[in-house]
Amino acid sequence: MLELDELWTFVRTKANKRWVWLALARHIGQAVAYAVGDRGERTCRRLWERIPESHKGGRCYSDFWEAYRGVIPEERHKAVGKESGELAHVERWNNTLRQRLARFVRRTLSFSKSDEMHEICLELFLHRYDAQIIPY
Secondary structure (H helix, E strand, C coil): CEEEEEEEEEECEEEEEEEEEEEEECCCCEEEEEEEECCCHHHHHHHHHHCCHHHHCCCEEECCCHHHHHHCCCCCEEECCHHHCCCHHHHHHHHHHHHHCHHHCCCCCCCECCHHHHHHHHHHHHHHCCCCCCCC
16 A cells, blocks of 8 residues: 655755655555656656556555546545545655755755755665665
8 A cells, every 4th residue: 555645845946846756655654666856747657657566556545636646547546635544654754854854844944956966865865764765
């Protein structure tokens, strides 16, 4: 069972928005894939392609963002509200990321100056928390 969510962040200025898309395997409590980009269907598709086949067979929970509907097969996808509790693990993971890395906080003096460093810091965080990201 996967929980999917996206997290807003920025590089250099708040006008340079970046979205971190995350797939979290609920049964092991770890991230299995991520993608960084805009909030569109193309980035959602990159996330879906990066999810290991062994995790694609179960149910995928997400919020009601339209991009999920266009990418995730209908028989596997269930859109739910945050009040359902089905996204609690991934929402908590997003909060942990924001607490641990200042560059991912919405209001901050710390920020990434390049996309490359932004993604490197995210990968280091994932590695430190034993995330099972499959190399591309």
